Amino acid sequence: MEGMLYKWTNYISGWQPRWFVLDGGTLSYYDSQEDAWKGCKGSIKISVCEIQVHSSDSTRVDLTIPGEQYFYLRAINAAERQKWLVALGTAKACLTDNRTKREKELQENTEALKTKMSELRLYCDLLLQQVNKIKENDELGDTVETGIDTGNMVKSTCTTFLKTLEECMQIANRTFSTDMATQSPPGSPPVAAIKPQKVCYKFLDSCYAIVPVLDKLGSTVFAPVKMDFVGNIKKINQKLMSDPDNFPTLQSIVLHEIHTDVAQVRNSATEALLWLRRGLKFLKEFLSEVNAGNQDIQGALNNAYGKTLRQYHGWVVRGVFALALRAAPSYQSFSAALVSTEGEEKKSGFTSGMHRDLGVYLPAMERQLGILDVLYEEYNLESDEVV
Numbered sequence: 048m049e050g051m052l053y054k055w056t057n058y059i060s061g062w063q064p065r066w067f068v069l070d071g072g073t074l075s076y077y078d079s080q081e082d083a084w085k086g087c088k089g090s091i092k093i094s095v096c097e098i099q100v101h102s103s104d105s106t107r108v109d110l111t112i113p114g115e116q117y118f119y120l121r122a123i124n125a126a127e128r129q130k131w132l133v134a135l136g137t138a139k140a141c142l143t144d145n146r147t148k149r150e151k152e153l154q155e156n157t158e159a160l161k162t163k164m165s166e167l168r169l170y171c172d173l174l175l176q177q178v179n180k181i182k183e184n185d186e187l188g189d190t191v192e193t194g195i196d197t198g199n200m201v202k203s204t205c206t207t208f209l210k211t212l213e214e215c216m217q218i219a220n221r222t223f224s225t226d227m228a229t230q231s232p233p234g235s236p237p238v239a240a241i242k243p244q245k246v247c248y249k250f251l252d253s254c255y256a257i258v259p260v261l262d263k264l265g266s267t268v269f270a271p272v273k274m275d276f277v278g279n280i281k282k283i284n285q286k287l288m289s290d291p292d293n294f295p296t297l298q299s300i301v302l303h304e305i306h307t308d309v310a311q312v313r314n315s316a317t318e319a320l321l322w323l324r325r326g327l328k329f330l331k332e333f334l335s336e337v338n339a340g341n342q343d344i345q346g347a348l349n350n351a352y353g354k355t356l357r358q359y360h361g362w363v364v365r366g367v368f369a370l371a372l373r374a375a376p377s378y379q380s381f382s383a384a385l386v387s388t389e390g391e392e393k394k395s396g397f398t399s400g401m402h403r404d405l406g407v408y409l410p411a412m413e414r415q416l417g418i419l420d421v422l423y424e425e426y427n428l429e430s431d432e433v434v
């Protein structure tokens with residue numbers, strides 16, 4: 048269960064709204080739902096704490112570990128408190144570890160994804176065979192009917208390939224929904240509450256700012272994109288959390304991994320930053336097209352993809368992009384995803400405001416990406432691996 052509760056802080060700040068997540072027998076809290084990815088501010092083990100309802104305040108519940116921890120909490124109303132009491136009580140009474148259910152669900156979905164990926168590889172092989180068959184027929188000068196038959200087979204294989212890919216996205220979206228994107232990966236230490244260094248924190252925060260826009264675009268097809276993008280932000284963030292005082296900048300993280308010979312290791316922060324940077328270059332190219340007045344979102348995405356990411360993608364990932372492209376929003380839907388108040392994009396001044404903001408955002412992005420380009424070139428960290 049998760050939701051907003053007021054937490055008693057002190058006599059100066061009093062009751063403050065916080066985002067609470069009850070998961071696997073632990074109640075954790077964050078500044079807000081949007082800031083959950085920055086790490087939790089504190090937590091309490093339900094199995095060892097006392098749950099006390101307030102005698103006169105029907106919205107209040109106190110969680111205490113005598114002599115250790117005191118969470119004084121208030122819900123927005125008595126009904127909401129009741130929901131929390133049921134969830135807390137169940138968690139406390141629950142003999143099985145909720146994480147078992149969660150891990151089981153993750154395992155099932157992971158298995159389903161593996162099956163789908165092997166199906167995709169099969170369809171790729173089939174397509175290659177069929178394309179070779181068409182070439183053979185062509186060389187042998189076979190009849191038109193043979194060509195049409197093989198062509199139809201290719202068409203149906205492509206349709207099946209794309210359908211399977213869609214199923215992959217739905218499984219991925221189900222597995223790696225937003226709450227997963229803000230959890231520490233299973234088995235990793237809880238993300239520390241210590242704030243990372245300002246500079247890196249601002250960079251990661253601004254990267255993360257596009258996620259709500261992706262969410263607003265709504266299609267499950269964007270799930271793998273979001274999962275990949277957020278996954279890299281989290282990898283860098285967790286490296287930062289491991290030793291915040293020694294990582295004042297992104298460069299310091301990369302240099303540390305170079306000196307400890309892990310920069311080229313799979314899933315290193317250096318590799319995560321390499322792919323985050325590539326994603327940001329894609330985004331910059333896309334937004335530059337929009338800023339230049341291109342209202343064909345699909346075309347702008349396709350152009351940006353060809354200039355940035357395509358060279359690093361094999362068959363399957365290019366298929367993922369092709370599917371994402373089919374779900375690309377119209378210019379109106381894209382504009383609507385950018386505003387915080389519904390209908391704002393229809394007001395006069397929106398377009399000029401968007402261009403004004405892009406006029407600031409894009410040069411700043413250019414500068415940041417230029418700094419990272421120099422760093423990756425200087426230490427020969429660029430990779431031409433195709434995924």
Ligand SMILES: CCCCCCCCCCCCC/C=C/[C@@H](O)[C@H](CO[C@@H]1O[C@H](CO)[C@@H](O)[C@H](O)[C@H]1O)NC(=O)CCCCCCCCCCCCCCCCC
Pocket residue numbers: 257260261264269271272275276278279313314315318319322323325326327329330333348352356364367368371372375376434
């Ligand atoms: C309208 C939205 C359309 C979005 C279309 C995005 C197109 C992305 C291309 C398809 C990506 C498919 C998903 C992921 C692919 C990954 O396999 C690939 C490689 O992953 C890396 O592998 C490493 C080795 O295993 C690993 O270590 C590393 O961690 C991992 O990342 N990843 C990539 O190719 C990077 C894809 C990044 C895509 C970022 C897109 C940014 C969001 C664009 C949204 C545009 C609209 C919102 C505008 C917001 C305005 C403020």
